[in-house]
Amino acid sequence: MNPALETRGLCKAYDGQQVVRDVALTVQSGECFGLLGPNGAGKTTTLRLCLGLTDPDAGEIRLLDHEVPRHAREARTRVGVVPQFDNLDPEFSVAENLLVYGRYFGLRDAEIAPRIPGLLEFAGLAGRAESKIRTLSGGMKRRLTLARSLVNDPQLLFMDEPTTGLDPQARHLIWERLRRLTQEGRTIVLTTHFMEEAERLCSRVAIMDGGRLIAQGAPRVLIAQHIEPQVVEVHGPELEAWMAQAKTLALRTELAGETVFCYVKDVDPVLGSLRTRPELVYLHRPANLEDLFLKLTGRDLRD
Amino acid sequence: MAVTRYMALPSLSPRFFAVWRRHFLVWKKLAAPSILGNLADPMIMLFGLGYGLGAALGDMGGTSYFAFLASGFLASTTMYAATFESLFSAFSRMHVQKTWEAIVNAPMTLDDVLAGEWVWAATKSLVAGFCVLLIVSFVGYASYPTALAAIPAILLIGLAFGALGLCVNALATGYDFFTYYMTLLLTPMMMLSGVFFPVDRLPAPILAVTRALPLYHGVELVRPLIAGRQPDGALLHVAVLAAYALVGFYLAAILTRRRLLN
Numbered sequence: 001m002n003p004a005l006e007t008r009g010l011c012k013a014y015d016g017q018q019v020v021r022d023v024a025l026t027v028q029s030g031e032c033f034g035l036l037g038p039n040g041a042g043k044t045t046t047l048r049l050c051l052g053l054t055d056p057d058a059g060e061i062r063l064l065d066h067e068v069p070r071h072a073r074e075a076r077t078r079v080g081v082v083p084q085f086d087n088l089d090p091e092f093s094v095a096e097n098l099l100v101y102g103r104y105f106g107l108r109d110a111e112i113a114p115r116i117p118g119l120l121e122f123a124g125l126a127g128r129a130e131s132k133i134r135t136l137s138g139g140m141k142r143r144l145t146l147a148r149s150l151v152n153d154p155q156l157l158f159m160d161e162p163t164t165g166l167d168p169q170a171r172h173l174i175w176e177r178l179r180r181l182t183q184e185g186r187t188i189v190l191t192t193h194f195m196e197e198a199e200r201l202c203s204r205v206a207i208m209d210g211g212r213l214i215a216q217g218a219p220r221v222l223i224a225q226h227i228e229p230q231v232v233e234v235h236g237p238e239l240e241a242w243m244a245q246a247k248t249l250a251l252r253t254e255l256a257g258e259t260v261f262c263y264v265k266d267v268d269p270v271l272g273s274l275r276t277r278p279e280l281v282y283l284h285r286p287a288n289l290e291d292l293f294l295k296l297t298g299r300d301l302r303d
Numbered sequence: 304m305a306v307t308r309y310m311a312l313p314s315l316s317p318r319f320f321a322v323w324r325r326h327f328l329v330w331k332k333l334a335a336p337s338i339l340g341n342l343a344d345p346m347i348m349l350f351g352l353g354y355g356l357g358a359a360l361g362d363m364g365g366t367s368y369f370a371f372l373a374s375g376f377l378a379s380t381t382m383y384a385a386t387f388e389s390l391f392s393a394f395s396r397m398h399v400q401k402t403w404e405a406i407v408n409a410p411m412t413l414d415d416v417l418a419g420e421w422v423w424a425a426t427k428s429l430v431a432g433f434c435v436l437l438i439v440s441f442v443g444y445a446s447y448p449t450a451l452a453a454i455p456a457i458l459l460i461g462l463a464f465g466a467l468g469l470c471v472n473a474l475a476t477g478y479d480f481f482t483y484y485m486t487l488l489l490t491p492m493m494m495l496s497g498v499f500f501p502v503d504r505l506p507a508p509i510l511a512v513t514r515a516l517p518l519y520h521g522v523e524l525v526r527p528l529i530a531g532r533q534p535d536g537a538l539l540h541v542a543v544l545a546a547y548a549l550v551g552f553y554l555a556a557i558l559t560r561r562r563l564l565n
Binding site: 014053055073074081 | 308318321322324325328329332400401402404405406407408409410411412564565
């Protein structure tokens, strides 16, 4: 089967500033693919390019076997989009939002109406069909936006930071729904800067920084490739003094502000040393995608 | 490459009708107060100025001042209705509510969205103009059947000003921006287009400007039709309005693509 989405040599500049540089992505049909990167890395622009909403300066895009942007309209017929910021229609009720959005896909009202109860059920909004948008909580709006993206029964979903700004309950519910969507055989491409989210949901991720793809693969494999398996985070008084010792015990150490990160394969020597220093506070955990992300993109703030 | 894509003629698909239906559904919820406004506003203006000022002025252009003003006012009301919709309402959907952004994520193009806005602005102006026609007919100043021909003329005025409004919308930085267009262009246009007084009294250089204004051609079409006469040079008036509508829409498409497809 052809990949659901494939880009090659994708480039885009705004006002002389290169926002997307030579991006090559392959998303297999039925997988959940995460596009990770700090703010301004070019994630949203990459999604806009894939949807044919803006023209690339160079490169090729194939989305669901359609050449984009030339045949973007045909491709978008089988695509759903959850944008970064909710743009639900505030003038309409919950059900009207779904009905009106379905019409943009050329669906007849008689085709859309029977889908609405199922979509509301999926979004946990059963019984809210007649509610006004402004009476919904942030989590409910996000779920309605997710339901709206499914109104055309899409093969592929683009989600731009689907859980940003949500509380843990709402986030877990969205995660559970996204798993259900992939189980149904749909392809998901999501952007996020929650590494935990990417690790839980995505079979493969690509890390973007400064418009470039700097790593691509399964989260566990990438972590194993780039990061020592165990991490000990340490902070407390006279950290500097202990750090000299830590450097001899850990494969790699990193000082970020008032915290030392020790990356190790065998954690016992580090923990043994910490037991003799009760004034230091530490956290021992397995390496995760965030460690990888910070190693590859650095700890500097991005605005 | 990008530049040539911006310059392409608008490619219109029947999909734009879904955008029109969205706006219609919103309007339907507020139809009663909206129509009340469409009837009350011109009624207050017409009776105030038409009877009040008319008593002092006597006849104008061979008819009562009320009849003269009524047909001019019909054209300017149409102009303002299309303008408000294509400026303030369209801007809030484009920039504030991000309704356009949601629509183009579906298999819709920006051209579809614009066409929906354009035809919707003309629809709103048709409703507003038609309400004035009802009032004029009710007071007995509309001659039928020719007054019926004013209806397509109203639609044409709406398409012309809807297109111009969308050009301004594409350039707007905020709601305040529209003040320039309304105060510096539309208000003088209303004064120079024969809405309140016949233009033949204007000095020649100003009359030359008047002849280039879309509202003037709208008034010249509508006034005789309501009075029961065939307009002189109807073809020219229709052609000028149609040119404003079509060239204006093309320009609006270029400007909007430049703003949003970047």
